Amino acid sequence: MTKTFHIKSYSHIKNQTVSVNGQAIFRDENEDFPLFIKNAYKFLKTDYPKFFKMDNLSKLAFLAADVLLKNENLNEEENNIALIFSNKASSLDTDRKHQAAIENEAEYFPSPAVFVYTLPNICLGEISIKHRLYSENSFFIFDRFNAEHLQLYTNSLLQSGKAEKVLCGWVDFDDNSYEAFLYLVENVGKIEHNTEEITRLYNIL
Amino acid sequence: MAKTYLSYNNIHSNLGFNSETVVENISKGLSGLDRYEDASLLPGPFCASLISSEKIEDEFNKIGDASKFTKLEQMMILSLKKVVDPSNIPLNEKVGLIISTTKGNIDVLEKESEFPKNRAYLSELGKIIQNFFGFKNESIVLSNACVSGVMAISVAKRFISEGKYDNVFIASGDLVTKFILSGFNSFQALSAEPCKPYDKYRVGINLGEVSASVLVTSSKEGLPAEAVEILGDASRNDANHISGPSRTGEGLFRSVKAALNEANITSAEIDYISAHGTATPFNDEMEAIAFSRLGMELVPLNSLKGFFGHTLGASGLLETIVGMHSMEKNILFSSKGFTELGVSKHINIIKGNTPKMLKVFLKTASGFGGCNTAVIFKKTTTNQP
Helix, strand or coil: CCCEEEEEEEEEECEHHHHHHHEEEECCCCCCCHHHHHHHHHHHCCCCCHHHHHHHHHHHHHHHHHHHHHCCCCCCEEEEEEEEEEEECCHHHHHHHHHHHHHHCCCCCHHHHHHCCCCCCCHHHHHHHHHCCCCCCEECCCCCHHHHHHHHHHHHHHHHCCCEEEEEEEEEEECCEEEEEEEEEEEEEEEEEHHHHHEEEECCC | CCCEEEEEEEEEEEECCHHHHHHHCCCCCCCCCCCCCCCCCCCEEEECCCCCCCHHHHCCCCCCHHHHHHHHHHHHHHHHHHHCCCCCCCCCCCCCEEEEEECCCCHHHHHCCCEEEEEHCHHHHHHHHHHHCCCCCCCCCCCCCHHHHHHHHHHHHHHHHHHCCCCCEEEEEEECCCHHHHHHHHHCCCCCCCCCCCEECCEECCCCCCCEEEEEECCCCCEEEEEEEEEEEEEEEEECCCCCCCCHHHHHHHHHHHHHHHHHHHHHHCCCEECCCCCCCCHHHHHHHHHHHCCCCCCCEECCCCHHHHHHHHHHHHHHHHHHHHHHHCCCCCCCCCCCCCCCCCEEEEECCCCCCCEEEEEEEECCCCCCEEHHHHHHECCCC
């Protein structure tokens, strides 16, 4: 039997603003992303020192996920929430940093702390560690936000029982331009899980 | 739920430009790994399996203008063409395309590159492959570290089950670049000698470049002899560390359990494990612990990294294709580079090619970000050894 699923909550981080369910919870005048995200982290009382080791993409994804998952009363041991994320720029922001460190023979200093972030799915690992998610993780790359793909893949995971809930969306970081939109899909919620609603929420801010 | 099969397949590696030749070379024990000293790639000596750019260009010029495509694009298109052509499927809206890669055209970021920098966007790579063949659907690019190649099979299966597609082509590939070599070297993870998965004297990985492609289909008609059915698949995160595997093999253990559960079989029914086996001390130890916890100590297991090196986003698909041919031939291939067990739990590493009636095999992979994927395959034919 085909079950229907719902969007329980959603978050945006863009234009120096962190929003949950369409309501701004933090706004900052800083146009510089590292400063903005640090201020957001402090304001939200995140208290997770590993945050400062993360690259820009992971910081963006981590906070966008954290503002939703901290309201979920998650189990301290383990949770079966799949993470299905996507973006356009993959990990290019950090890729460029690693490339700059190996470009010249005279200044050849590749760093493992940078290199490990040259994969887009590392941010999924960061979120999984914080929230004890021993679950499905996938990172897809598209030219633009692709609601249909996310909707279908999420439905498949929930329908087949491979995940109890799915946190999915878009986290993109490219040359100080950034955008995160995540939403939590599960059995209950007020918003129907279909491509029209996903697109509407994506564009709501 | 609709059944799904892996059908036509191709491997482009320095061991050959089709699966049959590559598998033949593996059965002879030939490795594609060589020692290199090339300061334009890495300041010190290294061991890797590389494909000659000239050979790829010569091949590509038979089907297109090589000067317009990067080396990776040429490799991936050449490989995919050898799957698309024999499949003879009209590329309509019921046909999907999945691209599996970790770094794509990352070499265009180098100063010397003749290609525009925007070629480094993975969606550009997807578009180029999609347009070369005229796929109607936008390509789906999967970039999930070292599990990408196996996970792409899961993704294809799920889209077919959802009724979105009847057929999905998967093209996978990654290059050995200065970018990748310098990064793994900064982790002190590289071995300058041919790698020795699970061996007592293993010191690290070798990198390799291949492109590998497969057709995933819901149709049982016209399958090649090596075709397999996908019985079950799962991915699980370790929730432990972003660059080191879990010491208890938690994610791998859970992913295999979940895949067995979906396949509705017990671990006793697995005839062969095509494992990840990168030959780093931590990875191989983690796998041994996970397989031991699963009660799979006696199941014959190999790593193919001694033949190809670690081929990143292609590795899982490449190794699955070799597994398909291994089952068809009813031969377990030797785990090259292995002599003496060097992990704390007993596992049954294949020493020397061994004939065995094979029906079901398990493919696993693990990667940075704590990801682990397991897929179980069943032979579709009933050939005897």
